[in-house]
Amino acid sequence: MELNDQDVRRMNRVLRHRLRNWATGIQNAISLMAKELDDRLAPQEKEYFPLILNECHDLQRLTDRMSLLFDDTPSGGDGSLAEILDVAISHVQANVPTLNIDLSMAPGLEKAVIAGRAWMLVAFEEIVRNAAEAKVGGRIVVIGELDAQSGLILHITDEGAGIAADQADNVFLPFFTTRPRHLGLGLAIARRGLNQIGGMIVINRSASGSCMDLIVPVDSDPQTNGRFGMIPCLNTNPQGPL
Numbered sequence: 001m002e003l004n005d006q007d008v009r010r011m012n013r014v015l016r017h018r019l020r021n022w023a024t025g026i027q028n029a030i031s032l033m034a035k036e037l038d039d040r041l042a043p044q045e046k047e048y049f050p051l052i053l054n055e056c057h058d059l060q061r062l063t064d065r066m067s068l069l070f071d072d073t074p075s076g077g078d079g080s081l082a083e084i085l086d087v088a089i090s091h092v093q094a095n096v097p098t099l100n101i102d103l104s105m106a107p108g109l110e111k112a113v114i115a116g117r118a119w120m121l122v123a124f125e126e127i128v129r130n131a132a133e134a135k136v137g138g139r140i141v142v143i144g145e146l147d148a149q150s151g152l153i154l155h156i157t158d159e160g161a162g163i164a165a166d167q168a169d170n171v172f173l174p175f176f177t178t179r180p181r182h183l184g185l186g187l188a189i190a191r192r193g194l195n196q197i198g199g200m201i202v203i204n205r206s207a208s209g210s211c212m213d214l215i216v217p218v219d220s221d222p223q224t225n226g227r228f229g230m231i232p233c234l235n236t237n238p239q240g241p242l
Contacts, residue, residue: 023056065185079114081113084117100139103144109152128142143155
C-alpha cells in the first residue's frame, strides 16, 4: 500500500506527539528522582540529572522543528527585516555563543516590511544556524540588497567546507545530511519557509564555504503597499513544497 501526503502528515503528528510525551515523562521522573535523592548523592552523581534533562529538551525541540516541515504555522503578520534578523540571530547565538556574523544591508533595506514574518524568521534562522555549524567560530557574512526584478535578496556566506556539486540537489531534502549527529532538517525547513511566502533559496558557488541566496519577491498587490513576500493566507498550497 502506498502512502499519500495526508498519511505521512498524520503519522508525523502521531510520532511527534508520542516523542513529546515520552520526553515529558522522562523529565518528570528525573526531576522527582533528583528531589528524592538530593541528600543521598555525591555532587558528581547529581551532574547526570541535568544531562538527561537537556537530552529531553533537545528531543522536544526536534518535534517542534519537524512540525515546520509538515504542519501549517501562524503567519505572525508582518515584520520589519531588521527585527526578523535580530530575533533570528539571537536565537542562534543562544545555542552557538561563538557566532561571528557580519551584516551589511543596502540603505533603508532593514526597514523593509516582510509579509509572513514567522516563515521568514524560520527560514533565515535555519540558514544562519546551518552556516554557523558549517565551521564553528567561522565568520558568516550576510549582505542584503534590493533587485529590481527579483526583490529582496539576502546573500549568506559561511567559511565551511562548501557544498559539493553532486550534493546540491539533495541538501534541501528532509533528513539528508553529510554531518555526523545531524538530522538534515534545517535546509528543508528553510526552503519550505521561503516557499510559503513566495520566495526561494538558491545555492551560489563561493571561493570558500557556501553561499545561500534567500530571495523574496515584492508583493505586486497595490493594497499591500509593496511589502516583500506573498500574504501566506493566499498560498493555494498550505502544505508547501518540500
